[in-house]
Amino acid sequence: MEVIDGRLILGGVEASALAEEFGTPLFVMEESEVRARARRLKKAFANRSVKLFYAGKANPNLRLWELIGSEGFGIDCCSAGEVYLALRAGFSPDRISFTGTGLSAEEMRYLASTGVAVNLDATSQVEMYGRVAPGRAIGIRINPMVGTGSHLSCTTGGSHSKLGIPIDYARQASEAAARAGLTLRGLHVHTGSGGLDAAVMLGTARTLFELAEQFADTLEVLDLGGGLGVPHEPEDRPFDLETYARGVLALVNHWNGSHARPLEVFLEPGQYLTCEAGWMLTRVVIVKPTPEGRVFAILDSNFNHYLGTALYKSYHEFHAVSRMGAPRTRSYELVGNLCNTGDTFASDRLMPELAEGDLLGMVNAGAYGLSRSSNYNSRPIPAEVLVSEGQAKLIRRRQTYEDLLLWQE
Ligand SMILES: Cc1ncc(COP(=O)(O)O)c(C=O)c1O
Structure with a gap:
C-alpha cells in the first residue's frame, strides 16, 4: 500500500x-504483498528438505491459490471440500496436504480416492481409515500439550484442545495404525494461530523431532503446521521468522545427517501469507x-x-x-x-x-x-x-x- x-x-x-x-x-x-510474503518464507526455509503449503482455509479463493501455487507452494486442506477445490485449482495430489478432524467414512473414502496424504487426529479415526483404505500411509496429528495462539479459541495445543492426539497417546495411535495395516509416514503439529513467539513454536518443533525418534523406521514427514502470526495490536512485535526458520533447518539438517532415513519438513502457514x-x-x-x-x-x-x-x-x-x-x-x-x-x-x-x-x-x-x-x-x-x-x-x-x-x- x-x-x-x-x-x-x-x-x-x-x-x-x-x-x-x-x-x-x-x-x-494486493498481489505484490502476497508474493513478497511467499518469497520471504521461501528464502527463510530454503532447503530441499522443506516443503511449503498455504493453509487454504485462510482464504479459499482459487485465483489466490493459483498465485501462491505459482510461487511453488502446495495447498494445505482441512476438509474434503477443500481438497476438491485444490484439485480443481490444478494442484496435483502430491502438492496437497490434508489435516482434518471429525471425518466421516464418506469423507475418508473421498480423500482416499484422491491419493492425497492425510493426517488423522484421533486413534478411532486411524482405525476407521484402516477400514476405508487398508494398506495406505498416514500421518497423525499430535497435541504436544503446549499451545500458541492469539486467543484461546485459536490455540489448538494444550489440554483444553479437542485437536490432535495427546502426545502421551502417540504410541497407542501408531500401534492402532499398525494393527489396521497402515504405515505411519508422518507426524503433524499445529498448536494455534496468530502466535508471535518463535521460541515457543521452535520448542514444539523440537518436541516433534524428539517424538519422531520412536517412529524413525517408517517416518518420512514432520509437518510443523502453520500458526506464524502477524502483528495486529499497535504494540505487537512481528514474528521472528528468521530465528524460527534457522531453528527448524538446524533440526532437520541434524536429523538428516544422523539418521539413515531422511525426513522432510512441511509447513502450512495461512495468516502469514495473506493476512x-x-x-x-x-x-x-x-x-x-x-x-x-x-x-x-x-x-x-x-x-x-x-x-x-x-x-x-x-x-x-x-x-x-x-x-x-x-x-x-x-x-x-x-x-x-x-x-x-x-x-x-x-x-x-x-x-x-x-x-x-x-x-x-x-x-x-x-x-x-x-x-x-x-x-x-x-x-x-x-x-x-x-x-x-x-x-x-x-x-x-x-x-x-x-x-x-x-x-x-
Ligand atoms: C492444521 C492447520 N494448519 C495450518 C493452519 C493455518 O494457521 P495460520 O493461518 O495461523 O498459519 C491451521 C489454522 O487453523 C490449521 O488448523
Whole structure:
C-alpha cells in the first residue's frame, strides 16, 4: 500500500476508485504483498528438505491459490471440500496436504480416492481409515500439550484442545495404525494461530523431532503446521521468522545427517501469507450519537464478512481512506449492520471525524475474512478483487439476491 496526498492506494489503484467500481463492502488483495510474503518464507526455509503449503482455509479463493501455487507452494486442506477445490485449482495430489478432524467414512473414502496424504487426529479415526483404505500411509496429528495462539479459541495445543492426539497417546495411535495395516509416514503439529513467539513454536518443533525418534523406521514427514502470526495490536512485535526458520533447518539438517532415513519438513502457514495483503473497504452508513456520549458508526459490513473481531475480539486498524494520517479526534463504536449487538468491529476507537458515506479500510483482512463468511440476515457476501501494478481483477463476484435462493428447496 501507498499513501499519496492522504489517499490510500492499493496495488497502484486508488482505494476509493475500487469502491466506486466494485461497490462495498469489498475485499482487496494486493498481489505484490502476497508474493513478497511467499518469497520471504521461501528464502527463510530454503532447503530441499522443506516443503511449503498455504493453509487454504485462510482464504479459499482459487485465483489466490493459483498465485501462491505459482510461487511453488502446495495447498494445505482441512476438509474434503477443500481438497476438491485444490484439485480443481490444478494442484496435483502430491502438492496437497490434508489435516482434518471429525471425518466421516464418506469423507475418508473421498480423500482416499484422491491419493492425497492425510493426517488423522484421533486413534478411532486411524482405525476407521484402516477400514476405508487398508494398506495406505498416514500421518497423525499430535497435541504436544503446549499451545500458541492469539486467543484461546485459536490455540489448538494444550489440554483444553479437542485437536490432535495427546502426545502421551502417540504410541497407542501408531500401534492402532499398525494393527489396521497402515504405515505411519508422518507426524503433524499445529498448536494455534496468530502466535508471535518463535521460541515457543521452535520448542514444539523440537518436541516433534524428539517424538519422531520412536517412529524413525517408517517416518518420512514432520509437518510443523502453520500458526506464524502477524502483528495486529499497535504494540505487537512481528514474528521472528528468521530465528524460527534457522531453528527448524538446524533440526532437520541434524536429523538428516544422523539418521539413515531422511525426513522432510512441511509447513502450512495461512495468516502469514495473506493476512496483511488484504483490506476490507466498507462505508459508514449511519453515524448515531447517543445521549451518554457514545457515537456508533454503523458500517455496510458485519461479522458475516469478518468474524474474528466479534468471535475473539481481534484488533484491526481502520483508516478513513481519503484522509490517511488525519488526526484521530473522536471515539467511535465501529459496528456492523446485523441485528446483533455483538456485531462489533472496534469499540472506543479513535478516528478522524466520520460522516455518513465515508469510506473506511480495515487492515489485515486477507485471512479468515471471506473464508468464514455467511449469509446471516440474508445479506449477500461481498466481492474480492486482486490488485497489481495499477490493475484490478475481480476474483470473487459479489453475491446477488438470486444466490440466496440456491440452497432453498
Ligand atoms: C492444521 C492447520 N494448519 C495450518 C493452519 C493455518 O494457521 P495460520 O493461518 O495461523 O498459519 C491451521 C489454522 O487453523 C490449521 O488448523
